[in-house]
Amino acid sequence: MPHKPQAEPVNAPYQADVRITSLGSKIGDPVQAASFPDPKLRFRNDRWDKSVGLETLTRDQWIDHFGKFRSLPENLDPPLALRYHGHQFRNYNPEIGDGRGFLFAQLRDAEGRLMDLGTKGSGTTPWSRTGDGRLTLKGGVREILATEMLEALGVDTSKTFSLVETGEELWRSDEPSPTRSAVMTRLSHSHIRYGTFQRIAFERNEELMHDLVAYCLTQFYGGVKTDKPAEELFGHAAASAARLVAGYMTSGFVHGVLNTDNINITGESFDYGPWRFMPRWEPGFTAAYFDHEGLYCFARQPEALHWNLAQLASALRLICDSDPLVAILERFPRAYGEAFTQHVFWRLGLESRGFDNDKPLVVAMENALSAKSVTIDQFFRDWGQDDIPAHEAYSDEPFAEFRELIASQERIRPTTGSYWTDAEPCSMHIEEVEAIWDAIAQDDDWGPLNRKVAAIRNMGAALRAR
Template identity: 50%
Template sequence: MTSFVPPIYELGPDFYDEVPPAQFPQAILRYRNQSAAASVGLGALTPEQWQAHFWKFESLPQNIKAPLALRYHGHQFRSYNPDLGDGRGFLFAQLQAGSRLLDLGTKGSGRTPYSRGGDGRLTLKGAFREILATELLESYGVNTSKTFSVFETGEQLQRHDEPSPTRAAVLVRLGHSHIRFGTFQRLAFLNQPENIKKLLNYSVKHFYPALTPLTETELAAAFLREVSYAMAKTVAAWMMAGFVHGVLNTDNMNITGESFDYGPYRFLPTYDPAFTAAYFDQTGLYCYGRQPSAVLWNLHQLGNALQVAFPDLPVAEVLDDYGDAFNFETQRRLLLRLNLRNPLEEGAAIYDLNSELVAHLFQFLDQEKGLFEQTLYDLHSGAIPERLERSPQKELYQKESFKKLKETLSYFEAAETEKKQHPYLHTGKACSLIIDELESLWKPIAENDDWAPFEQKLEQIRSFRGLYG
């Protein structure tokens, strides 16, 4: 049997720095994602082995020998920052799951050359928030990284945005690549066209292998186009989940389109295009309604970086399809969330009816300020009278404003009968995670180390996994 060689080594030391993990005083396991572990062949690890690998960071057999802090730059709120890189995390391992190359990366694992004076640590509340974000987004059908492991470390941290001292944790996430837009931007900033080509070939080989037969002149355009399609799918899924990422900087964009790195995120209480997640986003640059355009701007920065190695790359032309891809994916995601099928057969007619559904839904949400997630829950499989009647916002569905949406829904059919009867849909109340509930789940942990409400929430979130695709 051929030994596994982590592909990251193909890139070489121009792309990363070996770093030592922090040594923590305590190891209190707070979260183990057993299903994710089983998916990459690590489900049988004993508690002692789990601690050795994901708290002490002893390397996995035949894997990365020493943790690697990856080098990258990026635009942060559209200002270029060349002083980035993995400042409190590292790439710990790479794993092959079928045809997919997956990475185990960390957050809160100690200082690196890119810590910029920070302590390299993560608060326990930050880890708690990331667990909930990844679990809920997965159940909503969003392409997301998976929180893999969380240990509380026994340290006390000082933070300006949390009551301090506050408890510390170290998190491991499983993701489909840690190559960021900013990884390419760094190479462009340093004027390293050959390294850009090396990184492009690595990215294509391991994440877009169908592009491998293309010539070098064709490859950059095809790669950029595929990344733009992947991002269009993800942003559409965010919008249909009522999710606001909060910090859509280019160093938070992944070349596979996978959503990751959850800081000051929020879920919409009610529909509001100007709803902003981060308290420091005072201009609303990354508000809910601007997320599609923010990602397109980031894609242009990726294209600009590729042009350093491929000067003839027609970036604007390649990205011209992004808007159409986003609109198509928004329609597709809404139909998945509502378990609906368009019965029409002609392409233009299908698109027009789907567009009407999207428009009428958001007009209704805007006019009546109904609960975002509850409304999508209530309309699952169509405007079913029994479901609308037991909704906590049933009075909204009696209003004149609902008639147009109700009529549009009547043209669709339920896509999957078994989903129409899912037990989750009989509870009458949607599972959401607006900020007040998030804080109410954290309060018993902070005050009494009571994790029971958190565990109950995870059970509820997992109870409808697969319902939304």
């Protein structure tokens, strides 16, 4: 399937649809949000609020729903902390679930898709263990930047829907404390994780597994179309995982914590902790300081998704034979290769001529980027245009084969607009992230964040142009 970046959101009427309740009480636990002393709205996604019919909310109403968590009309009341298990750095953990968030609402978007509004930092739940259920304001700001950048680069991701500063002070061992606190709301197509299936398999609950498979196929993949629904769902999950990790790799993005509880059944990227966008092509780069073995380093991310899919397959064996699941798993490497190639061609604005024909250019690109003479952002901005770029690095030997191969490619995207002519390409390197946070932490200056979001969205519009 060709890479299809998500279109601009369109207006939709508000339409509550709490389908998750059809799965019964074992899918999650009713919880209440914490009470925050001084909620202040810091970010409202003015692109995606209209996609689910919430663009008419006033500022006070927004804080009432997304800072105080008064339920939306005819929606979940109370919200649900979802249950799941997961492999965390490949160690199975049956003691986890939504520990500082919950599913707040479900509603339909303009395309009729079922969408979830889920929280992070909204207080303790039965799955909090020793945690305080809170989120630092810096963590919320970082998630805005990650989701906006990935969305612009054509990666299917959750949307940071709202960020409200809470007025509390938090203490953390891995950053300067006390620090400011926030509660964030995400908009996603699903909060059903691979770990959701793992928990059900662990409990040997065949009835709930059948129900969950049917729910996912019906709500996310257009319905149950075969007499082998678990196999059907696994095929969709494998395809979406291949597209997801291909987007990571093309974007130079390192998620940092690709555990099975951090991958959802629709293949949307979410739950951003120690992420990084690499300046240069570094296969061994690791985003998480605690990933001592480099399990989730940049180059091993396709392996991580493949391994996670194997755990999902193991869970689905509760209601499905192994052989068809294994066959789908064995096709994943090629599916990833095809998705990676398609995403590279999309970002470069080139007409694809099929995987086997396109692959030599992609291999030449990786070889050229491995020389580390230009940043990933510079490379794609330069070579995404009609004219051969003038950067001196491109005349060096590592780029010789790539230059030759790209010269015969057909362009399918216009390159007018400021993104293509700005002095510097739009990027999201750690120094930029820290500078944006410093302006907020030191002077409560949200201008740099707002300007960066505007620049990212400008890039996204340029890349989607046809």
